[in-house]
Amino acid sequence: xxxxxxxxxxxxITMKNISALLVAFSFISIPALSQEKSRPASSAxxxxxxxxxxxxxxxxxxxxxxxxxxxxxxxxxxxxPLETQPCIFIDPTRTFQTFLGIGGAxxxxxxxxxxxxxxxxxxxxxxAYYDPDKGIGYTLARTxxxxxxxxxxxxxxxxxxxxxxxxxxxxxxxxxxIPLIKQAIQATGGKLTLFVSPWxxxxxxxxxxxxxxGGKLKPEFYDSWANYYGKFIKAYEQEGIPVWGLTIQNEPMxxxxxxxxxxxxxxxxxxxxxxLGPTLQKQGLGDKKIIVWDHNRDLIYQRxxxxxxxxxxxxxAWGIGYHWYETWTGGDxxxxxxxxxxxxxxxxNLLFTEGCNSPFNMSQINDWKWGELYGRSxxxxxxxxxxxxxxxxxxxxxxxxxxHVKNFCFAPIHANTKTGELYYMNEYYYIGxxxxxxxxxxxxxxxxxxxxxxxxTAFLNPDAKLAVVVMNQGGQRIPxxxxxxxxxxELTALPHSISTMVVE
Numbered sequence: 001x002x003x004x005x006x007x008x009x010x011x012x013i014t015m016k017n018i019s020a021l022l023v024a025f026s027f028i029s030i031p032a033l034s035q036e037k038s039r040p041a042s043s044a045x046x047x048x049x050x051x052x053x054x055x056x057x058x059x060x061x062x063x064x065x066x067x068x069x070x071x072x073x074x075x076x077x078x079x080x081p082l083e084t085q086p087c088i089f090i091d092p093t094r095t096f097q098t099f100l101g102i103g104g105a106x107x108x109x110x111x112x113x114x115x116x117x118x119x120x121x122x123x124x125x126x127x128a129y130y131d132p133d134k135g136i137g138y139t140l141a142r143t144x145x146x147x148x149x150x151x152x153x154x155x156x157x158x159x160x161x162x163x164x165x166x167x168x169x170x171x172x173x174x175x176x177x178i179p180l181i182k183q184a185i186q187a188t189g190g191k192l193t194l195f196v197s198p199w200x201x202x203x204x205x206x207x208x209x210x211x212x213x214g215g216k217l218k219p220e221f222y223d224s225w226a227n228y229y230g231k232f233i234k235a236y237e238q239e240g241i242p243v244w245g246l247t248i249q250n251e252p253m254x255x256x257x258x259x260x261x262x263x264x265x266x267x268x269x270x271x272x273x274x275x276l277g278p279t280l281q282k283q284g285l286g287d288k289k290i291i292v293w294d295h296n297r298d299l300i301y302q303r304x305x306x307x308x309x310x311x312x313x314x315x316x317a318w319g320i321g322y323h324w325y326e327t328w329t330g331g332d333x334x335x336x337x338x339x340x341x342x343x344x345x346x347x348x349n350l351l352f353t354e355g356c357n358s359p360f361n362m363s364q365i366n367d368w369k370w371g372e373l374y375g376r377s378x379x380x381x382x383x384x385x386x387x388x389x390x391x392x393x394x395x396x397x398x399x400x401x402x403x404h405v406k407n408f409c410f411a412p413i414h415a416n417t418k419t420g421e422l423y424y425m426n427e428y429y430y431i432g433x434x435x436x437x438x439x440x441x442x443x444x445x446x447x448x449x450x451x452x453x454x455x456x457t458a459f460l461n462p463d464a465k466l467a468v469v470v471m472n473q474g475g476q477r478i479p480x481x482x483x484x485x486x487x488x489x490e491l492t493a494l495p496h497s498i499s500t501m502v503v504e
Contacts, residue, residue, distance in 0.1 A: 046092040048075045048484040051466075051503050056437070058429040059497035060368045065429045066136075066436070069499070070491075078481060078488035086451045086480035087488070088470055090458050094446035097349075099459055100388035101193055102378075102435035103140030104129070104412070105354065106184060109150035109402050110395040111176035116417040122183075124422065125413060129394055130187035132439075136432030139191055139440050141184060142353060142390050143177065145198040145232050147211070148250070149258035149407045150393055154211050156202040157232070163224050170235045181241050191440075193388075195245040196232065197294060197353070199259035201225050206261060212405075214255030214262050222271060226279035233285055245289030247321050247353060248272060253295055258405045265306035268292060269313045277316030289318035294353050297334040298326035304341050308348065319349030319387075324377055335380040342385030349387050352377075356392035357427070358409035360400025368496055370410060371426035375471045375498050378434055379455045382444060391431060433500045437467040453478060454493060466503035472496065 055070040081087045114122060128135040147154045159167040170178075185192045200211040205225060208215030217225055233243045248271065252263040263271065272292065280286055293303045300322050308314040320341060326334055342350055355377060357370045364370075378389055391412065398416040400408030412428035415421070438459040445466070447458040453474040459467050472478055472493035481488040482501060493499065 046485070048487045048503070051075060053482070053489055054502045054504075055491065055499055056433070056502070057494065057497060057499045058371070058426065058433060059494040060426075061496075062494065064494075064497075065424075065426075066432050073489045073491075075484065075487035075489055077486065078483060079486055081450075081481065081483060081488075083450075086454065086478055087449070087483045088454065088456050088468065088480060089446075089448045089450070090466070090468055090482065090484045091446035092458075092460055092466055092484065095443040095460065096446075097385055097387050097444055099438055099440060099442040099444065100349075100351070101139035101440050102389045102391075102431065102438070103138040103142070103193075104391035104394035105142040105144075105150075106177065106181050106194075107144060107148065107150040107393050108152060108177055109397075110393045110411075111180040112152060112402055113395050113397045113415050113417060114180050115176050116397075117415055118420055121415070121420055121422060125395060125415075126183055126187040128413065128424075128428075130184055130192075132436065136428070136436045137439070138184075138394075138435055139188060139193060140388050140390055141181070141192050141194045143181060143194065143196055144250075145196050145229065145246075146200060146202070147259055147404075148199040149256070149405050150396075150401070150403050152402050153404050154259065156211070157235075158202060158228075160202075161204055163221065165224060165227055165231055168228075168231045168235070170232070170239075174239075178236075178239055178241065182239075185241065193244045193440075194242065195247065195289070195291065195353075196229075196236075196243055197247040197250045198229070198261075199250045200261045201228070211259045212257060214260045216262050216267070217271075222275045223279070226271070226275040227283075229276065230280055230283040230285055233288065234283070243288065245291060245318060247291040247294035248276065249294060250354075251295045251323070252293070253299060258407060265303045268303070269307040269310055272307065272316055273310060273313035277313070280316075290316050291319050291321040291351060291353070292317050294321040294323070296323050296326035297337045298329075300337050301340050301344075304345060304348075308345055314348075317348060319351055320345075321351050321353035323353060324355040333377060333380070335384055338381060338384040338386065350381075350385050352381050352386055352389040354390060354392050356409045356411065358400075358407075360396075360408035360410055362398065365410070365414065365423055365425060368426060371428075371430035371498075372471070372473065372496065374427045375430040375433070376455065376473070378431070379457045379469060379471060382434075382457045382459075383447075389434075430498055433469055433498045434467075437461075437465075437469075437500045437502060439463075442467070451478065451480070454480065464504070466501075468501040468503065469498065470501070471498040 053073040057069040129138045203210040205221040206215040393411045396411040414423040441462040442459040455471040478493040
């Protein structure tokens with residue numbers, strides 16, 4: 001057994017080593033994943049009779065944080081459940097999408113905060129995120145092309161008016177961001193799947209002549225901007241940082257006080273079809289996965305149907321990225337919109353590309369609601385067909401930054417750059433209940449609950465271990481049965497908790 005410690009406190013968990021099959025998994029071997037219809041297998045393909053179950057739990061008002069809470073549980077005959085008996089039903093013979101990974105963004109803000117810490121604190125953070133035994137096993141990452149709000153200032157990689165991009169230079173990123181990304185790659189054993197996103201082209205390429213406050217890309221710079229992506233990818237790869245994919249534009253419908261650029265669905269479609277897709281092909285980068293939209297769930301179907309409705313544009317698109325900020329209008333998360341896209345475009349992939357809680361307030365850092373927002377989103381998003389899930393900044397400072405427009409927010413880990421103290425929010429543990437136990441290449445399997453307080457999703461890993469996640473959204477203890485093929489084990493969901501059952 002391997003003991004892991006996530007921070008300076010007594011919070012720790014134990015689990016068996018991940019198998020050599022998982023260790024061998026590499027981002028370069030990731031297939032072109034797609035949403036898949038349920039694929040039945042013979043009922044003999046999975047037998048719960050000889051399985052043992054280990055339970056890991058995080059719960060409010062307890063010391064449980066990704067903690068081993070039960071082990072060596074065995075299934076017994078159960079048959080037909082009564083309506084009065086809460087149950088989680090799992091059918092491992094029905095499989096769906098292939099799991100890509102879970103991770104977070106390696107932004108300028110994260111890198112600058114990281115650089116201010118001692119070597120031992122830096123190593124603690126790397127272990128906490130990227131080590132599957134000592135931490136929660138991140139395998140996915142995002143970073144920014146040019147500056148974003150979570151940068152200390154606005155910057156680009158070219159000189160003013162350089163349409164030919166002859167001055168292109170990423171020296172800015174070599175101070176903080178590139179060193180952090182390299183260490184994250186090393187911490188995963190070279191298995192980090194990295195995608196990149198721009199927040200804005202250089203201001204002189206835009207109709208408002210600045211990087212901030214929206215504006216549009218001028219048509220005469222479409223080719224230059226398409227070349228810019230290729231320049232960035234090649235420059236990073238020359239630094240030893242493989243780039244797996246890219247999104248076309250972060251939040252293309254948002255006019256923000258920070259770096260932003262607006263594209264209508266038709267403009268994004270035409271830029272992809274006529275400029276970005278062909279340019280990457282010509283530059284020998286046709287294997288990079290291009291992701292459209294990269295904005296909220298509310299408009300996702302309209303955007304995707306417009307872009308992917310054109311076969312010439314669709315052929316360049318690997319999938320669709322989305323965020324969770326549609327709740328700014330006062331409504332609830334629109335998970336069903338994600339499901340509609342998965343149903344309509346089963347050969348494309350859904351990737352959650354950004355989410356965070358805000359505004360930052362240190363006095364609220366221990367509020368339990370933050371983790372539950374993550375758990376609710378991740379479970380529903382994966383059940384809707386999503387293949388991967390990317391949090392926003394992996395690390396921020398004691399102010400929720402740095403951020404050059406004071407758009408401060410929460411991250412799963414905060415560092416006090418004056419004292420070196422690290423704060424692990426409960427969202428770190430909620431994310432870990434999926435990222436640690438569901439590994440790249442896993443297949444989602446059919447799972448359902450007969451109580452709305454209990455959310456669930458389940459995946460069958462490449463090593464044949466079944467990971468079942470159950471989240472209790474309510475304030476009551478709920479005894480329930482984990483039911484597979486007429487057999488069950490008795491469990492209890494603590495109030496405001498999340499648990500992962502590993503069946504092997």
